[in-house]
Amino acid sequence: MNPIYGYGQLVYGALGDKLALTETFVIFAPLLLCGVAVALAFTCKFWNIGAEGQLYSGGMIGALFAVYSTSLPSIISIPVMLILAFLGGAAWAAWPAILKVKLKVDEVVTTLLGNWVMTYAVAAVLFGPWKNPVTGWPESPVIADTAKYPILIAGSRFHLGIIVALIVAAAFYVIIRKTKWGFELRGIGGNPTASYASGINVSRQIITAAIVSGGIAGLAGIGQVAGIQFHMTTDLSPGYGYTGVVIAMVGGLTPIGVLLASFLMAVIVQGTQAMHRETGVPWALAETIQGIILLCLLVGIFFTKYRLRRVK
Amino acid sequence: MSLLDATLITGVLAATLRLAMPLIYGTIGETFTERAGILNLGIEGMMLMGASTGFLVGYSSGDLWLGVLAAAITGVMLGLVMGFLTISIGAQQHVAGLGLTIACSGLSFYIYRITIENVGGIPPHVDPFHTIPIPYLSQIPIIGEVLFDQHALAYLGLILVPISAFILFRTRFGLALRAVGENPNAAATAGIDVFKMRYLCLTIAGALSAVGGAWLSLAESGMFLPGLTQGRGWVCIALVVFANWSPIRVLGGAILFGGIDAVQLSLQSVGWNVPYQLFLMLPYVLTIAALIAVSRRARAPAALLSSYKRED
Numbered sequence: 001m002n003p004i005y006g007y008g009q010l011v012y013g014a015l016g017d018k019l020a021l022t023e024t025f026v027i028f029a030p031l032l033l034c035g036v037a038v039a040l041a042f043t044c045k046f047w048n049i050g051a052e053g054q055l056y057s058g059g060m061i062g063a064l065f066a067v068y069s070t071s072l073p074s075i076i077s078i079p080v081m082l083i084l085a086f087l088g089g090a091a092w093a094a095w096p097a098i099l100k101v102k103l104k105v106d107e108v109v110t111t112l113l114g115n116w117v118m119t120y121a122v123a124a125v126l127f128g129p130w131k132n133p134v135t136g137w138p139e140s141p142v143i144a145d146t147a148k149y150p151i152l153i154a155g156s157r158f159h160l161g162i163i164v165a166l167i168v169a170a171a172f173y174v175i176i177r178k179t180k181w182g183f184e185l186r187g188i189g190g191n192p193t194a195s196y197a198s199g200i201n202v203s204r205q206i207i208t209a210a211i212v213s214g215g216i217a218g219l220a221g222i223g224q225v226a227g228i229q230f231h232m233t234t235d236l237s238p239g240y241g242y243t244g245v246v247i248a249m250v251g252g253l254t255p256i257g258v259l260l261a262s263f264l265m266a267v268i269v270q271g272t273q274a275m276h277r278e279t280g281v282p283w284a285l286a287e288t289i290q291g292i293i294l295l296c297l298l299v300g301i302f303f304t305k306y307r308l309r310r311v312k
Numbered sequence: 313m314s315l316l317d318a319t320l321i322t323g324v325l326a327a328t329l330r331l332a333m334p335l336i337y338g339t340i341g342e343t344f345t346e347r348a349g350i351l352n353l354g355i356e357g358m359m360l361m362g363a364s365t366g367f368l369v370g371y372s373s374g375d376l377w378l379g380v381l382a383a384a385i386t387g388v389m390l391g392l393v394m395g396f397l398t399i400s401i402g403a404q405q406h407v408a409g410l411g412l413t414i415a416c417s418g419l420s421f422y423i424y425r426i427t428i429e430n431v432g433g434i435p436p437h438v439d440p441f442h443t444i445p446i447p448y449l450s451q452i453p454i455i456g457e458v459l460f461d462q463h464a465l466a467y468l469g470l471i472l473v474p475i476s477a478f479i480l481f482r483t484r485f486g487l488a489l490r491a492v493g494e495n496p497n498a499a500a501t502a503g504i505d506v507f508k509m510r511y512l513c514l515t516i517a518g519a520l521s522a523v524g525g526a527w528l529s530l531a532e533s534g535m536f537l538p539g540l541t542q543g544r545g546w547v548c549i550a551l552v553v554f555a556n557w558s559p560i561r562v563l564g565g566a567i568l569f570g571g572i573d574a575v576q577l578s579l580q581s582v583g584w585n586v587p588y589q590l591f592l593m594l595p596y597v598l599t600i601a602a603l604i605a606v607s608r609r610a611r612a613p614a615a616l617l618s619s620y621k622r623e624d
Contacts, residue, residue, distance in 0.1 A: 103607035291415020302401035
């Protein structure tokens with residue numbers, strides 16, 4: 001098969017018409033949130049690999065409210081749902097941060113294992129008390145209509161969550177570039193000892209950063225519930241939390257970089273599905289490309305740090 | 313004890329060892345790399361690639377051992393990739409490992425799909441490894457059936473444990489290896505080639521993890537499915553910590569974790585209505601608890617996660 005035709009289908013399938021483009025944005029929203037979540041934590045060298053678990057935690061807590069909030073108007077139920085989802089994700093990032101700060105337990109391992117604890121906890125609830133009594137599917141009852149994200153472009157799935165994601169990305173820019181807190185986080189990432197010596201409460205800043213990071217990942221979870229699925233399910237995310245790590249690194253931990261990287265990844269995910277339909281190329285290509293982009297980037301970082309120079 | 317109980321117990325014990333086997337292979341490998349100072353989060357990807365290439369070669373050649381060999385070679389190559397990223401160019405270990413896993417989990421299914429044209433219907437499978445009963449010993453009730461009527465790969469895995477413990481703690485090579493993980497600069501001063509040592513550990517780990525993956529496709533199920541490992545690589549990451557970086561304890565931990573899985577499966581099969589996800593969650597929870605318990609006396613190799621720069 002002609003590779004140019006194949007990749008042409010990828011680009012066309014992601015950007016080619018209105019439906020494709022809105023679907024790309026639907027994937028872009030959780031990816032952007034996870035990318036920002038990871039980038040914020042990585043900025044102060046809190047290696048949060050747990051965005052996936054925090055996403056599920058936020059989705060679960062948010063859905064718990066959204067299912068039973070039938071009597072509230074949207075103007076109240078959506079903000080409350082967002083706050084609860086934020087807190088749900090934040091809680092799942094807080095304990096690894098506290099363990100790191102208080103007991104020096106390595107957060108790479110705890111956040112990673114936390115993903116699986118949360119995934120199984122969600123599954124236990126959805127296969128147990130919340131199982132759909134009629135179909136037997138592991139899914140919660142449908143959330144209240146008033147808690148569903150409004151659709152912003154008629155005839156598509158372009159929902160409010162995409163705007164939420166963009167607002168969070170803008171807030172990330174402001175935090176990192178314009179606030180004292182962001183400055184301190186960058187300082188901790190650059191040199192924790194110097195930050196400590198200059199009077200910054202490093203422990204507290206790391207815990208705060210972890211909490212905000214987890215909260216943002218939680219927003220990605222509730223976005224999937226309130227914008228797309230309309231009930232809590234065990235397949236909210238096909239690994240968006242892990243892709244968030246790729247995005248944060250490819251984006252160089254900068255707000256603009258993360259924005260562009262998450263759009264690129266959304267195009268790859270959405271486009272590969274289209275390419276699969278048109279040409280039969282396996283969809284697993286999307287993951288392969290993502291991983292290889294990250295690995296190439298790591299090599300690229302090395303070569304920008306150490307330039308080759310001809311010695312005369 | 314009635315005959316039924318005996319059969320049930322034998323069944324659970326035999327299942328325990330079968331489920332522990334991929335964990336033993338993967339975790340022994342991971343113990344080597346972490347002892348040398350490298351956290352290999354690529355292990356999940358290595359296991360998946362081993363399962364995939366092992367199956368493909370075993371299926372098309374009809375020789376399962378050729379499949380095991382192919383898996384080992386694939387693992388060695390992936391170990392070299394991980395080594396190039398984390399040792400030669402000093403990329404962050406957890407990011408490189410995660411990237412490798414993401415790429416491999418896509419690639420493992422991609423190569424399977426493009427090699428085997430099969431859409432719908434029964435997935436192709438091989439006749440998996442048969443057990444080799446050891447004369448006389450296999451006649452012992454319960455123990456004989458569990459320990460001495462196993463696949464050749466299981467005997468190999470069991471022998472691997474004491475050999476690894478001996479290499480790590482009783483040989484000059486093992487001493488050098490641990491020195492590299494504790495204090496690479498001092499090790500280098502003492503004339504140890506840190507780069508070579510770490511590369512060697514990663515290739516060993518790659519081969520072992522991939523064979524652990526191939527166990528799943530060639531000895532256990534006889535086929536390959538996307539995500540066949542079901543996160544066993546991450547269980548290995550947990551198990552290394554749980555086993556305190558010691559091969560002998562890896563055996564105990566793998567049997568414990570495998571046992572939890574086996575009990576869960578048999579409870580499900582007799583129709584016990586317990587949320588089995590809570591059992592699946594248990595290894596991760598136990599490991600996090602162990603991390604907290606040992607945090608007061610940090611036992612992880614001191615140079616874990618730090619890259620080493622040659623001074624020349």
